Amino acid sequence: MLTVGKELLIGRTLNTNAHWAGARLAKIGTMLKEITTVDDDLAEISRALRACLARSPDVLVIVGGLGPTPDDMTLRGVAMGLGKKLRVNRAALEMVKEHYARRGMGSVEMTPARKKMATLPVGAEPLANEVGTAAGVRVEMRRTVVFCLPGVPAEMRSLFSRFVMPEVERRLGPLGRKALRMKVEGVFESALAPLIEKELKLYPGTYIKSHPRGIKEGRSRIELDIVSVKKTREEAEKIGDAVASDMVRAIRGAGGSIVWSRGLKLEGD
Amino acid sequence: MLTVGKELLIGRTLNTNAHWAGARLAKIGTMLKEITTVDDDLAEISRALRACLARSPDVLVIVGGLGPTPDDMTLRGVAMGLGKKLRVNRAALEMVKEHYARRGMGSVEMTPARKKMATLPVGAEPLANEVGTAAGVRVEMRRTVVFCLPGVPAEMRSLFSRFVMPEVERRLGPLGRKALRMKVEGVFESALAPLIEKELKLYPGTYIKSHPRGIKEGRSRIELDIVSVKKTREEAEKIGDAVASDMVRAIRGAGGSIVWSRGLKLEGD
Numbered sequence: 415m416l417t418v419g420k421e422l423l424i425g426r427t428l429n430t431n432a433h434w435a436g437a438r439l440a441k442i443g444t445m446l447k448e449i450t451t452v453d454d455d456l457a458e459i460s461r462a463l464r465a466c467l468a469r470s471p472d473v474l475v476i477v478g479g480l481g482p483t484p485d486d487m488t489l490r491g492v493a494m495g496l497g498k499k500l501r502v503n504r505a506a507l508e509m510v511k512e513h514y515a516r517r518g519m520g521s522v523e524m525t526p527a528r529k530k531m532a533t534l535p536v537g538a539e540p541l542a543n544e545v546g547t548a549a550g551v552r553v554e555m556r557r558t559v560v561f562c563l564p565g566v567p568a569e570m571r572s573l574f575s576r577f578v579m580p581e582v583e584r585r586l587g588p589l590g591r592k593a594l595r596m597k598v599e600g601v602f603e604s605a606l607a608p609l610i611e612k613e614l615k616l617y618p619g620t621y622i623k624s625h626p627r628g629i630k631e632g633r634s635r636i637e638l639d640i641v642s643v644k645k646t647r648e649e650a651e652k653i654g655d656a657v658a659s660d661m662v663r664a665i666r667g668a669g670g671s672i673v674w675s676r677g678l679k680l681e682g683d
Numbered sequence: 684m685l686t687v688g689k690e691l692l693i694g695r696t697l698n699t700n701a702h703w704a705g706a707r708l709a710k711i712g713t714m715l716k717e718i719t720t721v722d723d724d725l726a727e728i729s730r731a732l733r734a735c736l737a738r739s740p741d742v743l744v745i746v747g748g749l750g751p752t753p754d755d756m757t758l759r760g761v762a763m764g765l766g767k768k769l770r771v772n773r774a775a776l777e778m779v780k781e782h783y784a785r786r787g788m789g790s791v792e793m794t795p796a797r798k799k800m801a802t803l804p805v806g807a808e809p810l811a812n813e814v815g816t817a818a819g820v821r822v823e824m825r826r827t828v829v830f831c832l833p834g835v836p837a838e839m840r841s842l843f844s845r846f847v848m849p850e851v852e853r854r855l856g857p858l859g860r861k862a863l864r865m866k867v868e869g870v871f872e873s874a875l876a877p878l879i880e881k882e883l884k885l886y887p888g889t890y891i892k893s894h895p896r897g898i899k900e901g902r903s904r905i906e907l908d909i910v911s912v913k914k915t916r917e918e919a920e921k922i923g924d925a926v927a928s929d930m931v932r933a934i935r936g937a938g939g940s941i942v943w944s945r946g947l948k949l950e951g952d
Contacts, residue, residue, distance in 0.1 A: 420892065423715045425706025426908070429698055432720075437694025446692045448731075449720040451701075454892075462717075465734065482873035483893050484880045517898060527876035546895075547873075566895060604751035604816075607796035611753040623689060624752050625696075626815075626835060629786060639695065 416462055417451045418478040418488050419565055431477050431570050438574070443589035443643040443650075444582060447471060454479055459491025467495070467558055472585045474558055475578055478565030480548035482527035488562055489551065493535035496555055506532035506540035509549045541577050545569045550577060590647030592654030594640040594677040596662070597627070601670030602634045609664040613657050617642070620657055635673075655679075685731055686720045687747040687757050688834055700746050700839050707843070712858035712912040712919075713851060716740060723748055728760025736764070736824055741854045743827050744847055747834030749817035751796035757831055758820065762804035765824055775801035775809035778818045810846050814838045819846060859916030861923030863909040863946040865931070866896070870939030871903045878933040882926050886911070889926055904942075924948075 415435060421427040432449045439445055450466065452458040459479070466474050479488030493500045510532050511524065531548045534540060541550030541561075546569040551562040559581055563573045598606075603626050610622045621641040628635055638661065642654035658678050665672065672678075684704060690696040701718045708714055719735065721727040728748070735743050748757030762769045779801050780793065800817045803809060810819030810830075815838040820831040828850055832842045867875075872895050879891045890910040897904055907930065911923035927947050934941065941947075 420714070420890065421894070421908075422702075423705050423718065424709035425702045425704070426709075428702050429718075433691075433694050433697050435694070436692050440693035440695075445689070445722075447722070448727075449692065449698075449718075451718040453714075453716070458717075481895070483876045484883060485892060517901075525873055525877075527873040604794055604796040604800075607752045608794075614753060621689065623754060625690070626750070632786075639690075641693075 415446050415449045416459075416466055416474065416476045417449065417565075418454060418459055418476065418491075419451070420453050420485070422451045422478075423453060431565065431567060434567070434571060435475065435477075435574055435578075438579065439582065440641075441591070442579075442583060442586065443591040444586055454485040454487060456487055456491050456494060459488060460495035463492055463495030463560075467555055467560075470556070471558055473578065473582055474560045475574070476560065476562045477570055478563075480531065480551075480562060480564045482531055482547075486530075486548075489530075489534060492551075492553070492560065492562060496535055496553070496560075498535040498537060498553075500533050501536050502529060503532055503534040503538070503540055506534055506549045506551075509540055509542055510547060513543070513547045541573055543569055543573060544576075545572045552577065588645070590644050590650040592642045592647070592650040592677065594654055594658045594675070596638050596658070596675035596678055597673040598624075598636045598638055598665055599671050599673050600633045601636065601665055601668050603636055605668055606636065606638070606665070609661060609668075613660055616660075617653050617657055619643070620653060622657065622661075684715050684718045685728075685735055685743065685745045686718065686834075687723060687728055687745065687760075688720070689722050689754070691720045691747075692722055700834065700836060703836070703840060704744065704746075704843055704847075707848065708851065709910075710860070711848075711852060711855065712860040713855055723754040723756060725756055725760050725763060728757060729764035732761060732764030732829075736827055736829075739825070740827055742847065742851055743829045744843070745829065745831045746839055747832075749800065749820075749831060749833045751800055751816070755799070755817075758799075758803055761820075761822070761829070761831060765804055765822065765829075767804040767806060767822075769802050770805050771798060772801055772803040772807070772809055775803055775818045775820075778809055778811055779816060782812070782816045810842055812838055812842060813845075814841045821846065857914070859913050859919040861911045861916070861919040861946065863923055863927045863944065865907050865927070865944035865947055866942040867893075867905045867907055867934055868940050868942050869902045870905065870934055870937050872905055874937055875905065875907070875934070878930060878937075882929055885929075886922050886926055888912070889922060891926065891930075 436446045452462045479486045538551050538553035548564045550573040563570045623639045625637040642650045644650040705715045721731045748755045807822035817833045819842040832839045892908045894906040911919045913919040
């Protein structure tokens, strides 16, 4: 995912779009490989786009910079990065007109700023934005499908759900997932480390991560995430449960306790 | 800035570290050029590090992955990316020991997991962490100073303030900054676009950005940011005020109004 916008670089706006998309993808058993944020700048956008494409991802999602203002230059940057020309797209133009008409602006004057939102790299396809003004864009480059989505969260989410998720799901095929979480007290993270390492060797590909949550009354507090993704839900559950029960046993053996847990059946509780 | 951690890619944790650091830097008149987030993976970290260094930044800040668990592998990734060996650093070892001793753990056993936190790329220097366990790390590579900071926000902020900010300020020299913000109603973003474009031509290097905030009772609502950074505070204020007063005049001329503003003296209010 490539997120474009100075507001993300100067601490004006939290990158909730990448966060939201990451969670959506994790839920279906895949994940964002990288998130890169660059400035509203033609050279920056086209350079970052090329760096992303060099990694041949299945899908590249570019977020932000599709609006009418001068610093909205994602489509120009994408055209530059892909080595394609820009051309006014008739379908996109209709989408923009329709948006303003719906907002009760009657007959809509297509100012240069508005026309810009309908000027796409040649070969690209506009994606109807049901929530805002700027259409999304879909364009293929070798094995990668590139999506450009507006940065306004409601618009981004709507287009991501309607266009990106189906593309990802199609490429992924069916997968099962089991996620567990527990809060642990009385064991230091450095003591958990070898336990985690052992489980990762037993069940490679499983996600086991500890998050330190401070120390209270001399007792270290840690949140522990376990995620297992397999070809079927049954297999994912089997592995996830096995890892979790090994961890619980080891934590208790090391003098720790489980404060709360999610997705976990605790023996002896 | 390179932020490392699967939790950032799967929507488990918002990247508040990059957000906070971006705001700190913007306040002194500079900015993050890029934020990249990658997984806890040796190949990913070393590849991303090399890509960042290829751009020859003044400063590269790497955040996360300094802890004791197996998925904390930033220092190994950095060593790989820089083509340096890893070696136990005596000063870093003392820092880790001292941390556990302070926590009331008496004589501290240096397990492999703890020793790992003191194993740095050759030539690197540990930075004392006053808030948590893992020391920060500073290492130079050609013209770039690379900082590695822990991902726990309180620790990251403490080390960023004490070590990164002084380095940035030293390289930057003195600068002045003026920031203004206003809420505008009754003008569409597409109508603001040519006004902004005109100001950007008059005052190149000024930051002018509109953020759409929805439409209420048929009136478009927009927040507008104006930031001017110059060699002195006086010059920055002069330019910032000039741009703001041009924008206010143009917005009112287009039938819009200013709902509220910050940093702005409005004539006729």
